[in-house]
Amino acid sequence: EPEVTQTPSHQVTQMGQEVILRCVPISNHLYFYWYRQILGQKVEFLVSFYNNEISEKSEIFDDQFSVERPDGSNFTLKIRSTKLEDSAMYFCASSLLGGPHSPLHFGNGTRLTVT
Amino acid sequence: AQKITQTQPGMFVQEKEAVTLDCTYDTSDQSYGLFWYKQPSSGEMIFLIYQGSYDEQNATEGRYSLNFQKARKSANLVISASQLGDSAMYFCAMRDYLTGTASKLTFGTGTRLQVTL
Numbered sequence: 001e002p003e004v005t006q007t008p009s010h011q012v013t014q015m016g017q018e019v020i021l022r023c024v025p026i027s028n029h030l031y032f033y034w035y036r037q038i039l040g041q042k043v044e045f046l047v048s049f050y051n052n053e054i055s056e057k058s059e060i061f062d063d064q065f066s067v068e069r070p071d072g073s074n075f076t077l078k079i080r081s082t083k084l085e086d087s088a089m090y091f092c093a094s095s096l097l098g099g100p101h102s103p104l105h106f107g108n109g110t111r112l113t114v115t
Numbered sequence: 116a117q118k119i120t121q122t123q124p125g126m127f128v129q130e131k132e133a134v135t136l137d138c139t140y141d142t143s144d145q146s147y148g149l150f151w152y153k154q155p156s157s158g159e160m161i162f163l164i165y166q167g168s169y170d171e172q173n174a175t176e177g178r179y180s181l182n183f184q185k186a187r188k189s190a191n192l193v194i195s196a197s198q199l200g201d202s203a204m205y206f207c208a209m210r211d212y213l214t215g216t217a218s219k220l221t222f223g224t225g226t227r228l229q230v231t232l
Contacts, residue, residue, distance in 0.1 A: 099148075100147045100218050106160035
């Protein structure tokens, strides 16, 4: 069964450094998402992406964050200058359709630790 | 604004018993989808089951079924014949058209299920 893959599984970085989290969505999916989950807490929406542009972003997704689909397969989340509070599990997800009747399929996540 | 409420932070169930995890939702949209995800301790997010707002039958997927009561805006997950491997966090989530073209999934706070011998 096709799956969303994320790399790396764990990233440790120093405060102020830039990180890029990588995702390969399911190949025929057209809608892409990033979510984050601070340890033991709620899963929070960051951004959705369709047709090579951001469809929606949350208030968490400030100027420190950016997303890109640099080629036909990868989807990346960049955090420009990491803060301690960016430590979380980051999930990439994709869906075939953008409407409400298609599930999002999630990758296994990247655990980001900012020291 | 859409909202998902899961009022049970934790639940215990004995192996082989059935358990119901509660979820209520709030949306003003007529067309929406309700989803349940399982998150084991290893951290991945696994899609379990989907119910569409226009579906008249309750969704079923193996040991999972969704008790959909539209008038009450509830979408409870029923797990039958619980197994030790069912121990995990379970999230209820919803998508609707109100949030735009690439409809985002909004999650509840989750219920941690522990299956005991």
